[in-house]
Amino acid sequence: MQENELLMDLLMFFMYYLFLWFAMIYNSFVMFYIRRTLKKLKDMNLMNNEHFYEKIKFFPLVLIIWWVVPSIHRLYMMVYREDIFILAAIHVFCESSYGFANMMLYALNPKVKKIIEKKIRGLFSKEEKKMIEDNTLDLNSANTEDLNSDNSYRKVNN
Amino acid sequence: MNNFPLDYQNQIILAIGLPSNSLSMLATSFVLALYFLNPSLQNFPFRLIVYLQTADFIMSFGQFMNVFMPNYRSGDDDYFLCHLQAYICQYGALSTMIWAIIITTLMALSLNMTLKAIEKYEKNLIFMGFHFPALLSIM
Numbered sequence: 235m236q237e238n239e240l241l242m243d244l245l246m247f248f249m250y251y252l253f254l255w256f257a258m259i260y261n262s263f264v265m266f267y268i269r270r271t272l273k274k275l276k277d278m279n280l281m282n283n284e285h286f287y288e289k290i291k292f293f294p295l296v297l298i299i300w301w302v303v304p305s306i307h308r309l310y311m312m313v314y315r316e317d318i319f320i321l322a323a324i325h326v327f328c329e330s331s332y333g334f335a336n337m338m339l340y341a342l343n344p345k346v347k348k349i350i351e352k353k354i355r356g357l358f359s360k361e362e363k364k365m366i367e368d369n370t371l372d373l374n375s376a377n378t379e380d381l382n383s384d385n386s387y388r389k390v391n392n
Numbered sequence: 393m394n395n396f397p398l399d400y401q402n403q404i405i406l407a408i409g410l411p412s413n414s415l416s417m418l419a420t421s422f423v424l425a426l427y428f429l430n431p432s433l434q435n436f437p438f439r440l441i442v443y444l445q446t447a448d449f450i451m452s453f454g455q456f457m458n459v460f461m462p463n464y465r466s467g468d469d470d471y472f473l474c475h476l477q478a479y480i481c482q483y484g485a486l487s488t489m490i491w492a493i494i495i496t497t498l499m500a501l502s503l504n505m506t507l508k509a510i511e512k513y514e515k516n517l518i519f520m521g522f523h524f525p526a527l528l529s530i531m
Contacts, residue, residue, distance in 0.1 A: 249528070249531065261493065264497065264500050265499075268503065271503055291499070322405060326409045329455070330412035330413040333416030333448030333452050337419030345432070
C-alpha cells in the first residue's frame with residue numbers, strides 16, 4: 235500500500251510538478267532576459283514601436299505568482315507526509331482561480347478595456363442612448379460655438 | 393485549524409474550490425466570447441491568450457467535475473468518472489503550463505523575428521499546446 239502511494243507521489247511529481255517548476259523557472263529567466271534586452275534596445279533608441287511583449291507580458295508572471303503556494307504545499311506534503319489546512323485552502327483557491335486571474339489581466343489590456351466599455355454602453359436602453367446622443371450633440375454644438383468665438387477673436391486681433 | 397475534523401476540512405476546501413472554479417469558467421468563457429465577437433481582437437497575440445484561456449477552462453471544468461461525483465471515494469461506481477476527471481485536470485494543467493512556456497518563448501523570439509514569421513508556426517504551436525499534453529496525460 236505504501237509502495238503504491240510512493241509510486242503515485244512520484245508519478246504526480248514527474249508528470250505535474252516537475253513541469254510546473256520547469257515552467258516557473260524558465261519563465262522567470264526568459265522574462266528577465268527579455269526585459270533586459272528591451273531596456274537596452276530602448277536606451278539605444280532602437281525600439282520605437284510598442285512591442286509584442288507589452289501586450290502579453292504579465293501572463294507568464296501570473297503562472298509564477300499563482301503557483302508558488304501550491305508548490306510549497308505539495309513539497310511540504312511530500313517531505314513531512316502531513317497536511318496544513320490553511321496551505322491546502324490557499325492551494326485550492328490558487329489552482330481554481332488561475333483562469334480568473336488570467337481573465338483579469340486580459341480585461342486590463344487597454345484595447346480590451348475599450349471594447350468592454352463600448353459593450354457596456356451598448357447595453358443602455360434606447361432612451362438613455364438618446365439622452366447620451368443629445369448630450370454629445372449639445373456638447374458638439376457648444377464646442378463649435380466656442381471654436382467660432384475663438385475664430386472671431388482671432389479675426390478681431392488680426 | 394488542523395484540529396478540525398477531516399470531513400469539515402474537505403467541505404471547506406470544496407466550498408473554496410467550487411465557487412472559484414465556477415468563477416474561472418465564467419471568466420474564461422467571457423474571454424472566449426469577447427474574442428469571437430470582436431474581429432479587432434482576432435490577432436496573433438490575443439489568439440495566444442485565447443489558447444491559454446481554453447486550457448484554463450478545461451482545467452477548471454475538470455476540477456468542477458467534483459460536483460457530479462460527491463461520493464467518488466466511497467464506491468467503485470464512479471471509478472470511470474474519477475479517472476476521466478483526473479485526465480481532464482491533468483490535461484488542462486499541462487496544457488496551461490505549456491501555453492505559458494510558449495508565450496514566453498515567443499516573446500523572446502519576437503526580439504529577433506517579426507510576428508508574421510512567428511505566426512507561420514501556429515499549427516506547430518497548437519500541436520505542442522493541445523495535442524502533446526493530451527498524449528502525455530494518458531500516461
